[in-house]
Amino acid sequence: IDPYRHLISTSWQKPEHPAIEITSPHWYQKESEFESDVATAHQIERWKPFGKPIIFGEQGNTGQNWDERSALRMRLRSWSAFFNEGVLIFWNTSGFKDYRNESAANLYIGPEERGYVRALQQFVRDIDPDVQKVTVAVSDQSRVRVYGLRSAKSFAAYLHNFSDHEKPTTGLSLILDSPMSGVGIWYSPATGQVIQQMPVPSGVQTLSIPPFVVDIALKIQVSQTSGTQDLSAQQSTKVHYVPGSSRKICQLTGEIDRERQQPTLNQTESRFGVRGTDLGSSFKHNGRVYFLFGDTIGRRGGDSIAFSEDADPEDCVALQFVTGPDGLYLPPRVPGIRLGAFEVPTGGFSHNGKMYVFFTTDHSEQKVMGRSILARSRDNAQSFEYLYDVSRDKFINIAPVIVNNAEVPGLPDSQGQGLLLWGSGTYRKSDSYLAYIPLNAVEDRQALRYFAGLEPNSVQPRWSTNEPEAVPLFAHPCIGELSVAWNPFLRKWLMLYNCGNPRGINFRVADQPWGPWSSAQVLFHPWEDNGYCHFMHVSWASRRCDSVHDPGRENEWGGEYGPYLIAHYTKGDEMRTMIYYVMSTWNPYNVVLMKSVLEVER
Template identity: 30%
Template sequence: MLVLAGCTKETEPMIPTGNPPLVLGGVVNVRRVGQITGPDSPNRTDRFEIAGQDLGSMFQAHGRTWLVFGDTFGRREPGLTGGGGTEWRSNTLGYTTDRDPTDGLKLDGYIVDDIGWAKELIDSKKVDGVEMTTIPTYGFTANGAMYLAYMSVRHWGEPGEWETNYAGFAKSTDRGQTWAKLDAPKWPGDSNFIQVSTVQVHDEIYFWTVPHGRFGGVSLMKVRERDVERQDAYRYFTGVDADGAPQWAADPAAARLVVDDTVGELSVTWNPYLSRWLMSYTHGGGKGAVLRESATPWGPWGDAITLVSAEEVPGLYAPYMASHYTTDGGRTIYFALSVWDPYNVFWYRADLVRSDRKQPPHS
């Protein structure tokens, strides 16, 4: 049995023996609930000198849900598509105590500077070909501290492609007010451990990882919470033995893909309605935002199911879920989704369909 930190008896995940069948049959009733960021959103983020920003992965700490945003711009010319503008910050951090996902997501505020602007947490050189920006890919907590996993981007390339110097962590011990880049652990910019999604299970933290860009597959690594800052303590999934038990190695070069696809920004959660792990990600092959299921963190993972198509929402990316933002026992999931035009983050919902039981009418 695997117990997800913070779960109740009714929702704690199980890792069954054998090879249990997949149960996710599809998604229905997918729709936009509201807008999270931007001057015209209910949150009026222009109050924090934010006209446009993207990403918005979520983690919990100190009684709040923290939303981790990427490149943020205070002012943008009318009609501008994609990232750009003035008052550029490479990353910002919002927070909420809103527990009801059904009517949108209300932000309580941001970590701000002395004039009230959402402030940059992890600095960058902002020099193309050296270090263009520092993009946080996920947040988590360990040993009472807050951490942001981030990538140092050297150069933005063609759509879905970019070059990175390295991936590492920044740490805060004052509830997100200040952050320090850590010297370790770090992973090379050409490795498969650049963008991550994290979940804590007992005293271990699991990281599902992909390379820079949106054209690589997913690897899996883990570390004990107490050793999160020790590079040599990380273990990398290498496959399963004859009994289906996971095998781990200290050498990252031995890591084996758990999902072989064109994977961009990703998030992984445990879903109590399915009693399965869910993985959402940007599909680099043009299929939009997709969803997969698995009985275990290492798979086998089911086929990709379209969550939101690129035809329905052109320019979508970064479909981020959070385990506590579900309703109807996990049957309805909620997620953040970035849209390139107007370069802001929106709130979506979807109903999961089980293939192994009759579906009740949605309330």
């Protein structure tokens, strides 16, 4: 039927037809939320006899697309579907909450609903795809239903307190057969937070279930002490994003703030010839904060570098650009290194009065950003010297941070200062990696050491001289641009990066540079945090809600990327921190200054 050999389905179920390879029924219902999990299980079991994958092509409510319990029903259905080997595609009607249809009223999917889906996505990300349903027992089946999945590499369980959604459960236990020893992680489907962790041996055993109100989930992961590992599974997320706190402070570059229709503070086109640019990784050098901008639309092309002496970013940041004799921006040049499109500065640092900058180069149709190099400037970015190739593999985009070695036990050196390098490899398809080099040996590539996991039966990091031995800090292969900084108020390392799943600017925290890193949380979502239809363009082919696009790009979507922390501006106290960062918006092609708030869980 399909010459491209795609899987064949229809928008209405025809599972008995031999050419149909995916069963895709429609299901609309307004069941009691106390029955949502079992109603979902029954719907999936109905179609299993045909022996084909089950993806509900439409799922939603009957009667009305929203009511005060519909978000909870959606959450329970979603988790039950995963644990019963089915998939739900919700028929979204999110423009309003009063759409009525007795048979197919669709479903309102707003911030609460999206948060529930995001929590499920985080939970399932590292579960073995070969898991199958397995019987799991709970000590009180009159109050709680339980569903289980198991393979040789993973175990997961989901529990629903169908008897009471107001009072927490107490004194319950779970009887299971774990395929391996590892770390058991109790997880909240409502918030996406880790509730409790404990070591779990292999074999049949009984585990105490933490108190919960509506539902709770468990997964058991292999406890690895060396080699490739997802360290994020071993740490409870103790910091969370304050919903609604992410906001644009100002448009940092360009001539006109497209959203506010007024001149930008910096008016970079008339003053420096910079019409548009992106990125903006920053670092302190000689008393100023320097910003490394990427591909620049202007009179000279190339990239651009700016600096600021502002002490407070709350009302925007005044920029001066590194310029030539004519007053126009001066693109950085490194002798012998091509710096064209996608060949950009990604991070920098200062040492002994000299500026050091990591650049990407060797961009091609086969590989975005093929190589990274380190360059040095002795004249505040007026000129650069090539020092050495850094990587063609796992450290293409690089986020450098200077540390006092004595304050970070476990580094290769215990005295003096060092430079930590967080890196990513294949563009926007990479995990994150870590390397270290003594600051006084930063011009010697042979001094680089790569984090290669933990020593056996230990929490001490292992360092290797070989880049191929570098292991991911966590499993999330979507990373390209990234930034990392020590947050002195949270007393944690904070990492930002853009990702497609979950969509938006993601963040993680860790007590040590190598982790364990927390699960990913979304810091900025383009719809939920007033990006689209405000300062990020929505394609006119989809809807007309803004006019912030660049000329001739009416039908091209904007997008969020390049979240670079400005560590110098961080504020807060021991319970809350205000972070400031730049973010690129693609269309319009410029950089905005952002602010978000993170809190320690009380």
